[in-house]
Amino acid sequence: MIIEIIHRRDANDALEYGAHVGKHATPDGPAEEIDGSLLPGARLEDYYSEFERVHALRPEIKRNVIHIIVSFAPEDGRRDQVELSEITRKVLGKLGYGDCPFRETEHTDKQFQHLHCVTSIVNYSGERIDRTGDRNKAQRIARAIEREHGLWRAPSVKGGPVLPPLPIPGTISVLQKPAAPMLLWESRVKHMADQVIRPGITLPQFHDELLALGVSLEPKWTQDRTKITGLGYRFEGRQKNASQIDRGLSLNGLKNAGVSYDPVRDVPILTKPGTATPKYLPLPLTLPLLAAPTIRTAAALPKLPPPPRLNPEVHHVRPQVVSTRKPFLQTAWEFATRLWDAIRRPGPIQPKPRLSNR
Template identity: 25%
Template sequence: WADSRSDIIRSFAMQRSGRKEIKQPVGHIPISFSPEDKGRMTDEFMVQLAKEYMQEMGIRNTQYIIVRHDNTDNLHLHIVYNRIDNHLKLISVNHDYKRNIKVCKKLKDKHRLTYGKGKEKVKREKLDNPDAIKYLLYDIIKTILPYCTSEKEFQGYLQSKWINVEFKQRRTTGEIEGISFRYDEIAFKGSQIDRKFSYGNLKKEFEKNRTVQEKQAEKTEQEISDRPKTDELPTLGGIKLTPEQMNTLKDGGYIYFENMQQKDGSKLSAYTFFDDKITKPFFTKQNPETFIKYGKYEMRLMDKMRIEAGFITKAKVKWYGGGMAYPYLWKENKSDTEYKESWGDPRLPKVEKEERRQNIIKSRQ
């Protein structure tokens, strides 16, 4: 027992001095409770829960303190314990994450405590590592998953966020059977972050996303084929476009035209390209494929010109590791200096986007 904060610190330090080679001699565990259980959380009951938790976690025969915090709407306690026990043995923290899940479930069932209502309600700013990183990974993966159609695409985006993706392969066949994520030297298996993020479930999502994209492409092709046929090709600056030139422009490419007639009678020679709906022509003396830096993006000149003109653009941007990525970028207001970003076409109707979200991830919590 200790009567003051200084006595507690002195007592911890004295016991720790017997194992000076241990760099992290103090363990810290926060435990939160559901607001529905607040009326039951007397000091005595919370101390009982903390002691049962420590016993189940193997934190025994050592110094500890239990601190209650109820000055926020998130009722919780903190356990601070000496990892050097009373016999100078080290209390291991290996596999604490897995054990913690089992112990919390056991105590909730034993005392009929309320289960949490989903990851969306967890207050991220209250978390410490490793839970803070687990929820960071959850939020990022959940956001980008609906737009990924392959392992490579999925891995490339996460690497751009400095998240390392590791695939576990079977020794006999080389077939992928597992996935893990590492950020800031802390790693989780996909299923530890969320059951939806096991490799088997991710693979199903990629397949569903591919199906959705293929159906969308078929729908677009059908809309094009249903348009009234015409043999008339547009004229640009007095130059009648050939079918080959028109196809190049429709595919998002560009063409260098010489001596295009302008309204004031002058001639213009420039690279020419359109927005993806072929509604507005753009002209530039500089090669449209030239990459330019804007904010956090390094993109093609032609994409920046489209965005600045108010068009939602599937831009080609330089990405992590020397690769390329193709996010949709746009400005909500002309005066905006930062671009909005989406990994799916934001122009899709809301009903279609909601249906897509429900059919693909079915995981809103």
């Protein structure tokens, strides 16, 4: 599912494009209306008047039209009008356009199902909708709607692997692998992380729910283990840093996506050993190279005894040779001192020989 947001100036032109009438007419005829802010059966002229009435509340705003395109993956098939209307109203509400006039139509000129929704940047109260970060917000909304309606994930309008929907986190076993094994390792890890990311979730909860899908979150710590400097992800015996997978999986990327991280609250939980729940069994410590356990699931490693001292009479111990050579600086200093004393040593003044022309 992809949500595109286009900022436009002319409401009449945007409404005509969505309805496929006027200069935007097609041989297939007018587009089917799915939903709108007016009563069913309202004419297009009624929407012209509705948008003009709302825009008159803020005449200083010139570019006051928002064109939202909602596209579905071909694997999603055809969705009925009730579900399409529900999805569109969720998108408008979460983007802040729930109290604005809108008209939604469905176009059939593509191989996949997609909707065109024209709305206003000014609501019925005359307030301007804040568009700060709306494209990043649209991606998070798309991931949430995909989880709720079981939709496939189309990552970008420019193409890319279409990822299948996964069940709700926690409903599959740890040993079960996700579908579509032909996908890249990074894409599969990113897809499973997107299934878990949601606003308000804490970092330990994100760790637990991601571990239920088979992906282990491995924080990178400072030397005193009081601060997280980075994140790593382990899946199917392979481990990569977040920067090698996707920037959205880094610590700052998770914060921007709504994941709550409080060092005072989360660091003691993530660094405390032996706090794993029964379904998150720690991996065997005898195979640290095959599947290194995370900090939360690893038991405290035993301290090794000091190595025994060797007996020179029994073992062949190389005797320690004590060097009698002086350090270089000490030798150089002594030489310079003796040279300086020799120069300043008082002695008889020898007269200089005079040159003669004879």
